[in-house]
Amino acid sequence: MPAPASSPGQRTGHTDFDLIIVGAGIAGINAAYRFQTGTSRQKSSYAIFEARDAVGGTWDLFRYPGIRSDSDIFTFAFEWNAWPKKGTMASGAEIRAYINESAQKTGIYDNIRFRHKIVAANWESEHSRWAITATVPGTGGGGGGGGGGDAQLKVYYSQFMYLATGYYDYETPLSTTIPGIENFQGKVLHPQFWPKDLDYTDKDVVIIGSGATAVTMVPSMTDKAKHVTMLQRSPTYIFPLPQHGTLAQIVLFLFPRPVSHLILRTGWILQLVLMIQLCRYFPGIVRRVIRHENVKRLPAEVPWDPHFNPRYNPWEQRLCASQDGDIFAALSAGKASVVTDTISAVTEESIRLSSGTVLHPDMIVTATGLRLSFAGGMDVTVDGQHVDQSKQFLWKGTMLQDIPNLFFTIGFENASWTLGCDCAARLTVRVIEQLRDKGLEVAVPRMSASDQKTMVPRPLFSLKATYLDKVNEQLPKGGSGVWAPRTNYPVDLWKSTYGDIETNLEMS
Incomplete structure (x- = not known):
């Protein structure tokens, strides 16, 4: 010092x-x-x-x-x-x-x-x-x-x-307590320090976590990975967010960029204030809306409960946005899966879960916080x-x-x-x-x-x-x-x- x-x-x-x-x-x-x-x-x-x-x-x-x-x-x-x-x-x-x-x-x-x-x-x-x-x-x-x-x-x-x-x-990643993680013989990565040009082509990847980082990484890695599994202890609310909403595109077409930026910025601010108030006073309604948007995008073999049914009300934790519902698309394509369970132990070649399920990843990503x-x-x-x-x-x-x-x-x-x-x-x-x-x-x-x-x-x-x-x-x-x-x-x-x-x- x-x-x-x-x-x-x-x-x-x-x-x-x-x-x-x-x-x-x-x-x-x-x-x-x-x-x-x-x-x-x-x-x-x-x-x-x-x-x-x-x-x-x-x-x-x-x-x-x-x-x-x-x-x-x-x-x-x-x-x-x-x-x-x-x-x-x-x-x-x-x-x-x-x-x-x-x-x-x-x-x-x-x-x-x-x-x-x-x-x-x-x-x-x-x-x-x-x-x-x-x-x-x-x-x-x-x-x-x-x-x-x-x-x-x-x-x-x-x-x-x-x-x-x-x-x-x-400079320093979060120290994550995962029993036996030091035994794993494959790569263990933290999103904060992602190696440049890392090749995960045809790899089985397990991403541990359920926050915004995990929700983002899962669909993004399916283009090269053999399969991507999101392993979560408990789920998060995930809401599909259109990348090119109709109203936004009309505003962008009609007005010059500074004006359209102001209109869209103001609109999103008002929408956010309204959303927070709805979550505060009508959490049950918001929960049902989110469930509806999730279920219509999920494949039949992936149930909403327990994988997308949090134990808390919307906005008691921050909602995760999924661009055009890309995480649901990855699940539907069979390129990704979600597992809701706790880790019993990590061995040299596997992750053993409390339910008895065993995962066999080539690579583990710890998206568990910063x-x-x-x-x-x-x-x-x-x-x-x-x-x-x-x-x-x-x-x-x-x-x-x-x-x-x-x-x-x-x-x-x-x-x-x-x-x-x-x-x-x-x-x-x-x-x-x-x-x-x-x-x-x-x-x-x-x-x-x-x-x-x-x-x-x-x-x-x-x-x-x-x-x-x-x-x-x-x-x-x-x-x-x-x-x-x-x-x-x-x-x-x-x-x-x-x-x-x-x-x-x-x-x-």
């Missing part, structure tokens, strides 16, 4: 940037756009520090077969750059290219510092600035931001810091004192309690991630502008003594899922009032754009 990123007395008052954004994924690029277009000062300076050597974040890292958006692309894409294609869902490669193009056309790309991995950030109260330690490429050209080769440590100073790091650990990491794994301190973010409340879904000039990006659990990121970016710009208008430098969310005694902690994510339980253990807490988590995009957008930003925010 490097020494704390602090140099009291050195370069007093100096800052290299007004704002350092951590991460050049979709959240970081959006934050940069909002900052460079929303701040009034002519020479506002910012930089995006990206540990990897390309933009895209998750979409640059994940390369498993079939990777795509798990929601409609019109709400996932930036509001300020219309999605250029016609389909409802988009592949990982398309999203990666879109993020790169968005950064290039707006000049954001020139402000990205690749292979700059932040390892520590210390707030210096004496100088009202963040001292940020990063590993950067050495002058010899052989190193990378991850500390290999001749990479070196360097300290940067910034008045504000914006965390657009998501909550996935990009390892989590807050703030990209950096050590965050205030005047040298470690910050335990899990003990802090989150102010308006964007700033950490008692931490100066630090902004945090978190999306919605029940909508496209980008929507929540945009709320955070808009609010960040408003806070910075408010400080400048008042001739002040520091903003710190504070909770009153009475609120500290009575505030009931709430998880930022309320959906019932094992991986979200682990996320909530590491993330800041929600509460009520200005500390409430984001739950409704139209409401949160209004609050971020026009709402009060002074309650419980101390400025100096």
Whole structure:
């Protein structure tokens, strides 16, 4: 661990940037756009520090077969750059290219510092600035931001810091407890670290998991694999999503791209809000609709129960979208199957299930979740004192309690991630502008003594899922009032754009 990123007395008052954004994924690029277009000062300076050597974040890292958006692309894409294609869902490669193009056309790309991995950030109260330690490429050209080769440590100073790091650990996969998995003699793969050009032609593949990754991979791998089996402990709601809906195609035909993008984006937002309310108040009706859509696509030999009949109501966990119902098509074609059971043991050549069934895969894919990491794994301190973010409340879904000039990006659990990121970016710009208008430098969310005694902690994510339980253990807490988590995009957008930003925010 490097020494704390602090140099009291050195370069007093100096800052290299007004704002350092951590991460050049979709959240970081959006934050940069909002900052460079929303701040009034002519020479506002910012930089995006990206540990990897390309933009895209998750979409640059994940390369498993079939990777795509798990929601409609019109709400996932930036509001300020219309999605250029016609389909409802988009592949990982398309999203990666879109993020790169968005950064290039707006000049954001020139402000990205690749292979700059932040390892520590210390707030210096004496100088009202963040001292940020990063590993950067050495002058010899052989190193990378991850500390290999001749990479070196360097300290940067910034008045504000914006965390657009998501909550996935990009370097270490989730350790999955599967009895005997170490005995298996075939390949065991994790989607997060999919080998380039892996050949699975004519292989029997078992994908362990039932979430969005598994639902995506199963039909995508059937083009080459001999057979693909989705092995799940319990099922997930899967809803077929048309890739080229009739109404969407009419809108795209009638209106120029920016207008059609706005119409479709608004339509999907309203549809999502309606869907969530229906699931909340009429879960039985929604369940029957999903069952109907599933059953009419399933082959006769694959029953809906137990394979597609979850033990919970819709939206207690997030629904999985299946592009044009492709997973059902794979089942109907006999190229894929689904098994609902628990693993008793993995042997050298098989997976033995509790029911007595034995599977004989050539390859096992563990699509069972992702390892989590807050703030990209950096050590965050205030005047040298470690910050335990899990003990802090989150102010308006964007700033950490008692931490100066630090902004945090978190999306919605029940909508496209980008929507929540945009709320955070808009609010960040408003806070910075408010400080400048008042001739002040520091903003710190504070909770009153009475609120500290009575505030009931709430998880930022309320959906019932094992991986979200682990996320909530590491993330800041929600509460009520200005500390409430984001739950409704139209409401949160209004609050971020026009709402009060002074309650419980101390400025100096």
